[in-house]
Amino acid sequence: MASSATAPTAPPALSLPPSQFARLQPHAYLLAHLSPPASSQQPSIRANGRAPSQFRITSANTGSLTHTNGSAVVRLGDTTAVCGIKAEILHTEDIASWSVSHASSPSAPNKRRKLTNPTEKPGEDRQDGSSQAEDDDDNSYIEDFSLLVPNLSLSTGCAPGFIPGAPPSAHAQSLSHQILSLLHSSRLVRSEDLQIWYQRPNLGPEELERHNEDEQMDVDSAQDGSGGVASEVREIKAFWVLYIDIMIISLAGNPFDVAWTAVLAALRDTKLPRAWWDADNEAVVCSDLVSEARKLSLRGLPVSSSFGVFEADAASGWRAVIVPDAEEERKIAESDRKGIQRRWVLADPDGYEEGLAQERVCLVVDKVQQNGKIVIVKLEKNGGFAVDRKQMKELVETSVRRWQDINQILKEC
Known part of the structure; x- marks a missing residue:
């Protein structure tokens, strides 16, 4: 009776797989990639395969959300952020510190320059080579009235440490504050784009006589220093408030760059409907025509x-x-x-x-x-x-x- 001899088994390997070694000795694992032995003649490369100065692959898509005025999805490697912007109307009568006479007065210091041409548009270059944006140094409306409201949330499942039902983390609140601070310091959004104006009719002398005493007093208050009726009397009746909601749906490092890029892309995609003040109904009316909606005229493109x-x-x-x-x-x-x-x-x-x-x-x-x-x-x-x-x-x-x-x-x- 013949018996077959079993082949000797190899001893178990004493080496650890790279994934286990990266968890046990993370600093040594990254150092081994960045500083390889001189005899190996290998370049300095990170554990993820990138060069020290190389960014991860970035992609962006706008208009993904249908019930917003602007939206964007930005992915940086395995970190992904979704941003949606919703615009709401804030009436000046609901602002406790608001004064229409002070806001519309052209003599108020550091306020918006009065348009010399009724057809001139905000941010449009003038014939003298300058632009209205150069004169619009006042961005206090956005800060004082909180016209930009960013809110960042780290959604459940974006990383192992985020569990359902947990309150907003300190990291999410810090990122929200950083985005708000950068929106203010960069002056990215123009305050003119968020203003809803009402232009009073230019009444002649004969029409003034037909008005009652109250209307006469209102018109007299808008007269210029020479005693004549001002050619253009405008009042800010409301503001657009932009609620900027950012959700990190996948977190794999560097969330601020991804969130800020998503905000940039969403703001570039944002369209505000044409709005005006209806004096008869004493309310703001918005146009339903999509063709009349206008995009924001942003100041530059600050990239983080x-x-x-x-x-x-x-x-x-x-x-x-x-x-x-x-x-x-x-x-x-x-x-x-x-x-x-x-x-x-x-x-x-x-x-x-x-x-x-x-x-x-x-x-x-x-x-x-x-x-x-x-x-x-x-x-x-x-x-x-x-x-x-x-x-x-x-x-x-x-x-x-x-x-x-x-x-x-x-x-x-």
């Missing part, structure tokens, strides 16, 4: 770019507290002379890299279309001292290239 700084020394965060900054910088400079890199600035950090980044930088840049000049709208840096003036200049150049990419993406959607 976020960066994270990764240190080769895992303890550099607390070591910088006890070691003088000059000593730490001396060690880094000595390593640079030896060709050993100890610090990397990573563009668009994902969720894995955000937990390892010890310093963060957020740059918001815009390009002036007339002369191509680059304007830094916002610069925020926190968490360390790694990024110096030279590296900040490189980050600005990277942000400019990012602006060109986002500009092309929003043009195509």
Whole structure:
């Protein structure tokens, strides 16, 4: 009776798969990718396969929501944000601090310039080469009356830490405040686009005699200094309030850039119906014709770019507290002379890299279309001292290239 011999089994492998090693030793795993051995002749690459200055693939789609005045869906890698904008009317009589005489007075300081031509449109270039936007330095209406109301929510299921029924997280509230602050500082939305005006009829001397005493007093109050009737008397009767709702449906790092890009795309898609004040009914009337709706005339295209700084020394965060900054910088400079890199600035950090980044930088840049000049709208840096003036200049150049990419993406959607 013949018996078959069993082949010897190989001993179990002692190595861990990359996914397990990334969870057990996240800092060493990312460092092994960014700083490979010199003998391997491999380039410095991140764990997700991107170069240090490379952003994730970005896509945008507008007009996805049907019951809004403007909407957009923006995806940056595995992070996705949906933004919907709904416009509602706020009557000036419902504003406690509102004064029609003060708001419509052309002598009020820092207020909207009175139109010299009834056919002139807001933001339209004039014949003298200047534009009304240059004279419209007053954006206090938007801030004082809260005409822009952003609200960001991290939806259930966007990340493992968000459970159903939980109250709004501090992270979501912080992102909402950052978006509101950037909307105000960038002056992206013009206050003129949100104003609903009423122009009184220009009455001649014969028509004035037919009016009663009350109407006569109203017209006299609108006369100019020479005693004649003003050629154009306009009053702001209401404002458009834009409720900007952003929902992060998938969170995989860098939510601010995704949320802000979604707000940009949704504002570019927003259309407001033609509205006017009906003096007979004393109410604001809106046109039902879609062809009469107008888009917002936004000021530029401020694009946000976020960066994270990764240190080769895992303890550099607390070591910088006890070691003088000059000593730490001396060690880094000595390593640079030896060709050993100890610090990397990573563009668009994902969720894995955000937990390892010890310093963060957020740059918001815009390009002036007339002369191509680059304007830094916002610069925020926190968490360390790694990024110096030279590296900040490189980050600005990277942000400019990012602006060109986002500009092309929003043009195509």
